[in-house]
Amino acid sequence: MYELTEDDKKRLTEFLGEKWHLISTDFDNASDGWLWSECVCGDRWCDNSISKRHRTRTFTTWEDLGALKEKLVGEEKWGDFMELAYDRWDTREDPCLYSWLLHPTRFAWLVKEFLKGGSDGSDKD
Numbered sequence: 001m002y003e004l005t006e007d008d009k010k011r012l013t014e015f016l017g018e019k020w021h022l023i024s025t026d027f028d029n030a031s032d033g034w035l036w037s038e039c040v041c042g043d044r045w046c047d048n049s050i051s052k053r054h055r056t057r058t059f060t061t062w063e064d065l066g067a068l069k070e071k072l073v074g075e076e077k078w079g080d081f082m083e084l085a086y087d088r089w090d091t092r093e094d095p096c097l098y099s100w101l102l103h104p105t106r107f108a109w110l111v112k113e114f115l116k117g118g119s120d121g122s123d124k125d
């Protein structure tokens with residue numbers, strides 16, 4: 001429960017309007033002998049320090065929760081989101097809705113469920 005797949009994280013990242021990064025395993029570029037890395041955003045590099053710039057959100061931090069909350073509010077989706085959150089609220093996990101909701105992993109999962117519902121206009125599932 002409350003686990004996100006890579007696809008879910010990609011969807012949430014795109015919802016935030018941010019670039020999705022996924023570094024493929026190093027591959028040998030036979031032409032120059034260097035070990036290259038490649039990201040789905042299109043960048044390639046052979047300097048390992050660059051990999052840090054291609055990290056994506058884990059959706060397990062307070063910063064991630066805050067970004068998702070601000071985006072929902074900014075797009076005037078907070079009310080609809082709270083309806084879904086109220087529906088999914090498991091009182092056995094926490095009898096208080098707000099402390100149940102303010103949990104980074106669970107919050108990201110709820111936003112994922114909210115987006116899946118097509119409330120953002122993309123009803124793909």
Ligand SMILES: [Zn+2]
Nearest residue numbers: 021039041054
């Ligand atoms: Zn990238």
